[in-house]
Amino acid sequence: MEVLVPFSTDRPKSRLSTVLAPDERARFARAMLLDVLDAVGAAGGEPCVLATGAVDADLPCPVTIDDRPLTDAVNAALDARLGASGAERVAVVMADLALATPDALRELFGAGREADLAIAPGRGGGTNAFVAGHPAFEVDYHGASYLDHRRIADEIGASVAVVDSHRLATDVDEPADLAELLIHDEADDDEGARAPRWLREAGFALDATDGRVGVKRE
Known part of the structure; x- marks a missing residue:
């Protein structure tokens, strides 16, 4: 197909x-x-x-x-x-x-x-x-x-x-969608899908300091 x-x-x-x-x-x-x-x-x-x-x-x-x-x-x-x-x-x-x-x-x-x-x-x-x-x-x-x-x-x-x-x-359009990508990534940091790996390498990480899961850039 x-x-x-x-x-x-x-x-x-x-x-x-x-x-x-x-x-x-x-x-x-x-x-x-x-x-x-x-x-x-x-x-x-x-x-x-x-x-x-x-x-x-x-x-x-x-x-x-x-x-x-x-x-x-x-x-x-x-x-x-x-x-x-x-x-x-x-x-x-x-x-x-x-x-x-x-x-x-x-x-x-x-x-x-x-x-x-x-x-x-x-x-x-x-x-x-x-x-x-x-x-x-x-x-x-x-x-x-x-x-x-x-x-x-x-x-x-x-x-x-x-x-x-x-x-x-789940389409990744908004900043809040980045958290979904990191939450559901099933690979280790150096393996797997390119997009979540790119986010991690760019300094993004999950952040729940305000009671809601989002992302922060370190």
């Missing part, structure tokens, strides 16, 4: 600007992207990065450049595959799902083989990952896109499976 991984090279992770400088945000975003690509490949998917520009990283998969807004770029990619080439299923997995594991993605892919649309909602009502098999399905990433995608599926008569997964629901 081909898995499109949208990735923005234009001011990546701007909502982390209070804790990371622009060059740090770029490096951190690339670390998350590589972790997601590793997880997709280990889950049996065939990743392809859908980037807004050239990616400054050694990627293990093809890159398609489309500088249009996310909704337009993904819809064009879906139409080229489900509509024109006749692919049976196409997945889209966001590049900031740094907690994604092969097991979580295999669950999504499995659900997508049974339903016309398998969708993993984000914590704030967004759409973090999905598998589409209906040629008439289109995305709309504005606002609460999970609800919009359920509505679109209903309008075209597509069956829907919802994959409720903490690891797929």
